[in-house]
Amino acid sequence: MSEQKSARSKPKGNADKPAQAGVTDGEIPRPAVPDSAQVFTTLGAVAWLMGRSPAHRHLFMADLDWLVLPPLQLGQARLYHRDNQPIAYVSWGFLSEEVEARLLAGTPRLKPTDWKSGDRPWVIETVAPFAQASALEEIVADLTKTVFGGVRPNIIVVRSRQKVHGHEPSVW
Template identity: 35%
Template sequence: MMQFEGIDITAPAMFPHDSWNRAETLGAITWLWLRTSPYREAPLSELDKYVLPVLDNGQFALFTEQGRVFGYLSWAAFNQETEAQYLQSDNVLHIPANWQSGNRIWLIDWFAPFGDSLRMKTLARRYLFPRSQAHSLYHKTQHGKPKIMRFTGE
């Protein structure tokens, strides 16, 4: 776990020499999952598809301040083919190897149920992806069709 601006960030893929506890991390992510719509309505078996592969490959960041977890994000590094498939269906996420198939960064899940999205975005741009471009699918559009969002590091 690394500390930046008073925030502890657990991100094994970014800080591989830092220790972290898998069970505690799964518990924290599950706790956030259950407080984040629409995930809280999903069956817990979905954790097997969307969270356990992330714990295996370390492509996540868990944000904690003074012992209180407040945010989580996960990302995949797709190749061009997997990226094209992802834009059609998130079924590509059910194959663990797809999460690390290339160098195109896609933010997959973003939980900030207590209003800390802007703070997470700033920290992610500054410390997790400072020299990278990342993409995400924004699902809350007026027309119901996901929109591709792009982020660049600071």
């Protein structure tokens, strides 16, 4: 299983210097943001996965605007592949106490500003119609190590989309 890393934006600066993601001429770090082509390519793969997922196939296209685009644009999502085939998409947020409370109360729709509102690590969405439980554990282990600094995140689990709209998520 491999992951697709987001393409990074190139900093402004001298053309003769090699570009280093996240660094400007003054060496002040800035967040690396995926470029639009990568966002759109990943969005297509995520939509394809959602179309094959019983828990996601009945979502509206408009749901991509709040469920998929913000984490893609913030670099808080990964697409995993096996044999050059997308098998899983995962998005995460660092939530404030207030946003976490809303999520636990059954309001799964995050505003764009909610995704980076605090320091509480959460896996917000997982679309994995072809992945076995062991693959999902590998994905969580990868994110725990590479994104969350060794801290296992809370994971929102929704058994079906009806329950999301009926406000019955649980935590794994």
